[in-house]
Amino acid sequence: MKLSEDDIYRTSTQFNHWSFTTQQLAAQRLKTNMQATERVKANVARQRAQRLQQAESDSLSSGVENGSGANTPLPDRSSDVKEVDCLTAEEELMIVDEFCERALALGAHCQFPTEVTASCVQFLRRFYLYNSPMTYHGQNISRTAMFLACKTENAHQSVETFATNFSKTTAEQILAPEYVIVQGLRFQFDVKHPFRGLKGGHLELVEMARGSYEGPNNIEDGMTSADLQARMLTLPRKAHEPSAKTSMQDMEKRLTSAYGFASHILKNAALLTDAYFLYTPSHIWLSSHLLADEPLTLFYLSIKLPSHSPLYIKLLSTLRSCAALLSSHRTFNAQRSPDVDAKHKARVKQLIEKLKSCRDPDKVDLVKLNQAQKRDAVEGEGGFDESKAKRRKVERETYQKESDNFWGPELPKA
Amino acid sequence: MSKQPTRANGASTKRLAEDGGASPLSKSLHGLSLQHASRPPAVADSSSDICPVCKSSRYLNPNMQFKVNPECYHKMCESCVDRIFSHGPAPCPIAGCARTLRKAKFRRQTFEDLKVEREVDIRRRVAGAMNKKEEDFETLMDYNDYLEQVEEITWNLILKVDVEATEGRLRRWEDHQKAELNPNARRREFDSSVPTDHVVLKKGATQRKTAAPASTPQTIANEMNEDIGFKFHGLKKRVAPPPEAPFDPFGGWSIAPQYYVLQDDYEVDWLTNQKNDVKHSVGGYDMRDFYNRSLREAFGGFGVFIEDEINARGTPSLDPHVGTKQAASVAVGARDVNMDDVF
Numbered sequence: 001m002k003l004s005e006d007d008i009y010r011t012s013t014q015f016n017h018w019s020f021t022t023q024q025l026a027a028q029r030l031k032t033n034m035q036a037t038e039r040v041k042a043n044v045a046r047q048r049a050q051r052l053q054q055a056e057s058d059s060l061s062s063g064v065e066n067g068s069g070a071n072t073p074l075p076d077r078s079s080d081v082k083e084v085d086c087l088t089a090e091e092e093l094m095i096v097d098e099f100c101e102r103a104l105a106l107g108a109h110c111q112f113p114t115e116v117t118a119s120c121v122q123f124l125r126r127f128y129l130y131n132s133p134m135t136y137h138g139q140n141i142s143r144t145a146m147f148l149a150c151k152t153e154n155a156h157q158s159v160e161t162f163a164t165n166f167s168k169t170t171a172e173q174i175l176a177p178e179y180v181i182v183q184g185l186r187f188q189f190d191v192k193h194p195f196r197g198l199k200g201g202h203l204e205l206v207e208m209a210r211g212s213y214e215g216p217n218n219i220e221d222g223m224t225s226a227d228l229q230a231r232m233l234t235l236p237r238k239a240h241e242p243s244a245k246t247s248m249q250d251m252e253k254r255l256t257s258a259y260g261f262a263s264h265i266l267k268n269a270a271l272l273t274d275a276y277f278l279y280t281p282s283h284i285w286l287s288s289h290l291l292a293d294e295p296l297t298l299f300y301l302s303i304k305l306p307s308h309s310p311l312y313i314k315l316l317s318t319l320r321s322c323a324a325l326l327s328s329h330r331t332f333n334a335q336r337s338p339d340v341d342a343k344h345k346a347r348v349k350q351l352i353e354k355l356k357s358c359r360d361p362d363k364v365d366l367v368k369l370n371q372a373q374k375r376d377a378v379e380g381e382g383g384f385d386e387s388k389a390k391r392r393k394v395e396r397e398t399y400q401k402e403s404d405n406f407w408g409p410e411l412p413k414a
Numbered sequence: 415m416s417k418q419p420t421r422a423n424g425a426s427t428k429r430l431a432e433d434g435g436a437s438p439l440s441k442s443l444h445g446l447s448l449q450h451a452s453r454p455p456a457v458a459d460s461s462s463d464i465c466p467v468c469k470s471s472r473y474l475n476p477n478m479q480f481k482v483n484p485e486c487y488h489k490m491c492e493s494c495v496d497r498i499f500s501h502g503p504a505p506c507p508i509a510g511c512a513r514t515l516r517k518a519k520f521r522r523q524t525f526e527d528l529k530v531e532r533e534v535d536i537r538r539r540v541a542g543a544m545n546k547k548e549e550d551f552e553t554l555m556d557y558n559d560y561l562e563q564v565e566e567i568t569w570n571l572i573l574k575v576d577v578e579a580t581e582g583r584l585r586r587w588e589d590h591q592k593a594e595l596n597p598n599a600r601r602r603e604f605d606s607s608v609p610t611d612h613v614v615l616k617k618g619a620t621q622r623k624t625a626a627p628a629s630t631p632q633t634i635a636n637e638m639n640e641d642i643g644f645k646f647h648g649l650k651k652r653v654a655p656p657p658e659a660p661f662d663p664f665g666g667w668s669i670a671p672q673y674y675v676l677q678d679d680y681e682v683d684w685l686t687n688q689k690n691d692v693k694h695s696v697g698g699y700d701m702r703d704f705y706n707r708s709l710r711e712a713f714g715g716f717g718v719f720i721e722d723e724i725n726a727r728g729t730p731s732l733d734p735h736v737g738t739k740q741a742a743s744v745a746v747g748a749r750d751v752n753m754d755d756v757f
């Protein structure tokens with residue numbers, strides 16, 4: 001019983017549960033958005049009604065406090081009329097992308113290994129596939145996702161140390177949404193990255209350039225590794241160019257620069273697009289290598305597969321579509337126009353402002369929710385009886401109501 | 415002493431009353447029998463309460479215990495055994511016996527009748543040697559014949575007919591069985607035969623050298639028409655169980671890369687540091703593990719086309735039966751990831 005590399009990949013959770021077609025992805029995002037919108041609207045309406053009631057009873061009980069309390073309920077009442085303006089699925093995706101980018105910056109700032117940052121970004125993307133940023137704000141989630149990624153990628157830090165990376169953040173704030181995220185990830189922490197695969201490919205390419213490659217060869221029967229080397233050294237420098245002779249040293253330099261460029265793509269564009277959902281890590285690194293040096297990559301592929309086999313044709317078209325996805329991302333072009341960047345930033349800023357007005361009021365304070373959950377978990381160990389459960393629910397609701405009153409509703413920013 | 419019988423009687427009266435009443439005679443009889451039962455089972459014969467060797471009686475020494483040796487089944491008290499046999503094997507002190515007995519073989523008798531005791535011992539011994547089962551024979555008939563033969567051997571020993579010959583055959587049979595079960599033990603036996611001729615061979619080393627290889631064909635010949643004590647018709651040849659295969663943690667699965675062949679070494683600049691780092695090599699880190707892993711990951715999913723495979727499997731990838739119940743309900747979107755609790 002033999003297993004090929006593909007069989008092994010097929011057993012991964014990434015393939016079984018986190019790979020989608022483009023249609024599936026879009027449908028799932030729409031679904032998540034609709035559910036979140038409904039919930040936000042319902043929760044906001046409920047909260048407003050409660051607050052209105054509270055305000056009325058307050059004004060009845062004491063006229064003195066009415067003067068000071070007027071500040072808070074007033075804007076509330078005016079906004080009562082208009083519906084909450086929720087994010088659309090596309091806007092949500094944009095916000096998620098933004099938080100992914102921020103996570104990259106955060107990883108660079110904390111000097112975490114690439115895998116940690118990359119896993120964090122993938123955790124975020126996976127999590128927000130089934131959850132809306134309106135429900136769980138990206139800022140809370142991304143910090144915790146980063147903490148989780150540190151643990152899953154063998155770069156563990158204590159929560160306290162980790163929390164010092166952020167200003168005004170306590171360990172508790174980091175831990176609060178942890179279980180939510182872990183559940184959202186369905187307890188599947190293994191993210192298959194293309195980084196090591198790229199290294200493997202690079203190793204083989206270098207061996208070919210040195211004429212000591214021993215692997216399978218599909219170009220011609222009876223080709224020695226020296227022939228292969230000769231063939232490789234006459235590859236054209238760019239696609240659609242005539243072949244040109246290169247020295248071995250130049251070839252190695254060329255390989256290194258191709259590796260560098262491909263790895264840059266993997267660390268940015270590949271993470272910030274849906275590549276991980278749509279393609280296998282093998283396809284991702286090959287596509288980025290294809291973008292970095294097309295003749296070399298095609299040569300490499302033709303060694304691995306006979307170039308007229310249906311598999312080769314299929315593979316190449318898949319790689320090209322993946323490459324198109326990767327190169328479509330903003331970060332692909334190093335010298336992108338500042339104009340595009342500015343436009344993008346303005347749009348994101350606007351969306352984040354919008355998000356402030358349509359967050360699910362029930363999920364704003366994750367720390368408190370986590371505490372409530374834990375308290376119940378401890379109390380509820382002996383099984384629930386109906387009355388006890390009901391009493392606790394009432395207790396918690398009043399507790400939340402009180403704290404809402406204490407802080408008051410969020411002030412609208414001018 | 416006076417208390418016990420009355421209590422026993424009281425108990426018996428109660429029981430009898432439950433039975434529906436009985437004559438006073440049967441009542442008293444019952445009481446008597448109970449009294450007997452409460453005493454340890456003793457041998458009825460008063461003569462057997464006296465040691466035939468030292469003539470001390472149980473009457474004077476209530477803790478006295480009798481022992482027998484399966485060699486001759488002569489009975490004697492424990493203190494006699496200690497006295498006579500503590501210093502090694504000695505002849506049986508019973509007049510006219512004189513068999514050599516060992517202390518270790520003495521034991522308490524199980525059956526009151528020493529004949530039964532002896533028969534049980536013989537049967538146990540024969541059953542130990544003759545332990546074939548029905549499935550070891552070709553037919554049921556053969557098995558029955560075998561059983562009959564075994565019974566005959568047993569009775570020969572019990573009735574002391576041909577004891578010497580039967581014992582010899584039995585011993586040879588046992589040796590043969592043992593050798594068949596464990597071929598290594600048999601080889602050792604041949605080795606042990608060397609010291610016996612050693613005395614003879616001492617005269618000249620050359621003689622010994624020539625003798626050693628010569629013995630081999632002889633032993634083979636011995637094996638061919640070796641007297642194994644008994645021959646049973648239809649007894650299947652014992653098939654040695656196949657040697658146990660070494661444990662395979664992967665249950666027969668192995669990884670056979672399709673797209674690459676692992677080379678012993680890859681020459682790249684960015685690995686020279688790791689390769690030459692003592693800190694890595696001293697811990698047993700093998701660069702080939704890294705090469706293999708990176709190449710496996712390079713081609714993991716090389717021929718997997720997600721869109722095709724997802725469409726082929728028909729069911730959506732969002733399988734709700736994954737993870738915990740809650741996580742699953744989250745996946746389906748029925749509920750939010752749960753911080754809101756159990757209500």
Ligand SMILES: [Zn+2]
Binds near residue numbers: 469470490491492494
């Ligand atoms: Zn005695």
Ligand SMILES: [Zn+2]
Binds near residue numbers: 487506508
């Ligand atoms: Zn005796």
